[in-house]
Amino acid sequence: MVFVILTVINFVVITKGAGRIAEVAARFTLDAMPGKQMAIDAELNAGLIKEEQAKTRREELSKEADFYGSMDGASKFVRGDAIAGIIITLVNIVGGIGIGVMQRGMDVSQALQTYTILSIGDGLVSQIPALVVSTAAGILVTRSSDKQSLGPMLTSQLFFHPRVLSVLSISMLLLSAFSLVTGMLPWFPFMCMGVLFGFMYRTFDERGLLTERPVGPDLDEGGDPEGGPEGGGDGGEGDAPAPGSPEKMEDLLHLDTLQIELGYGLLSLADPKKGGDVLERVTSVRRNFVQDMGFIIPAVRLRDNLELQPNEYRFIFRGQLIATGEVMPGYWLAMNTNNSTEVLPGVQTTEPVYGLPATWITEVERKNAEVAGYTVVDPASVLVTHFSETVRRHCHQILSRQDVQVLLDNLKEDNPALVNELVPGLLSVGQVQRVLQNLLSEGVPIRNLVGVLERVADFAETTKNPDELAEQARKAIGAQVVKPYLDEHGNLHAITLDPWLEEELVKGLRASQNETVLMIDPKIAEHLSHQLHQSMQPMIAEGRTPAVICSAMIRAGLRRFFAAKFPELAFLSYEELPPKIEIVPTATVPSLQ
Known part of the structure; x- marks a missing residue:
């Protein structure tokens, strides 16, 4: 009878219930993951949480999904263990009866009595541990979503709440008295447990170790000093700050690059x-x-x-x-x-x-x-x-002053003399940024930062104009500048300008301390625009990147003037061409007649 009761409780009640709970919890958790991830992204984009907190929440969300998925699988193993115990017991009974009748010469009733008792004993030995395992799995699956580990949480709930200890003590003492009067159960173990729980209640209460759960609204929603409602545990830095706090308003000013x-x-x-x-x-x-x-x-x-x-x-x-x-x-x-x-x-x-x-x-x-x-x-x-x-x-717009400072700091490790000479003695970080931005705006890489900054440092005492310094930097890395426009034979196919036209354009140069501007007569500008458009088409049809070659004095000004209308058109100067580069004119822009 005891074996049947344990088997029914283990198989029908505990394992089946725990398996169903684990399955439903895993399904709901996985279904809710996209929504929770989008909620984290929304809070991050709104500035309510920081990047580190969002990363921590995503990791916790992933761990939660892995936990419930694992428990769903573990519940299947526990259920299988209970079923296997029942099958093994039945096999032992049937096999025992067969052995007793055919090998031992027993009659059926004697064999049934003998081997049933033996099989039930063996079944109890296997079912009691299985019951313990199933109960433990059920407790683990049905636990709340508290972030505390199961061991400390279970200990706290069982032994550090006054109502639990008092009810246990009184229940054990009543069972002891009932057993003493009726003689149906041993009274002494119940008496010992009742006295033990009563002693624990008295001792813990005197030492102030017992905690009574507050009655009313859950205070953890807003009063936890260790974090916000999500349990970020970041020392109150950002999960649930008070509405209107300065930190929250400053976070809202943040813009993603x-x-x-x-x-x-x-x-x-x-x-x-x-x-x-x-x-x-x-x-x-x-x-x-x-x-x-x-x-x-x-x-x-x-x-x-x-x-x-x-x-x-x-x-x-x-x-x-x-x-x-x-x-x-x-x-x-x-x-x-x-x-x-x-x-x-x-x-x-x-x-x-x-x-x-x-x-x-x-x-x-x-x-x-x-x-x-x-x-x-x-x-x-x-x-x-x-x-x-x-x-x-x-x-060129993405490159910030902070990015430039990082580049200089990295460069300083191997080239301290160059960085110490240039910044802040000759140029500020902002001026270096302008030079690098000029290069990047025309697709010129700045990976050879040593070559760029050495050339800039050579001319920084003469001029602080970022446009002029960028032109000098282009000359230092001319081979890298021109390389994308060379053909397989190393020749440069480019549009050239009539010398008289270049002289007219030079007259429109206006240089200041911060930039160089090229003022172009409207008639010349219209003429240049028309001629460049016609000259570009054959190069594009051949699969070449259209390029114009001219003197360094007007190169930057022309590029800036026509950048909006011809963004794909490159402007190169004769001074930045490496030696032995042959220029193959594809067209020449004539002077204005």
């Missing part, structure tokens, strides 16, 4: 669980940018924006929109880069980086497009490529 906003239809591209790898690709973009351009761009914030169209994305730089686009998840972008005559069925669009006509096609049409010579890319690649090019076009 770079931010990618996604419409809700593009969230799968950034979700690793759904195969999205945008986050990894953005990290690769930052790594490649450091290797190519020579400085570290800040971390990129990726967030959803319900105000966008489902398939729309935006790039934000310090609160300002710098680029936007749309991609279609589940489709492929096909670009006709080889002038194929085959027309693909799909959604017509424009490639966001280079403005090429393109078509969104299905997976079925993908192979046909590749065979026809189309360049086919997935939506994530379109987005990341657009982001990479956008960062390169705005990297």
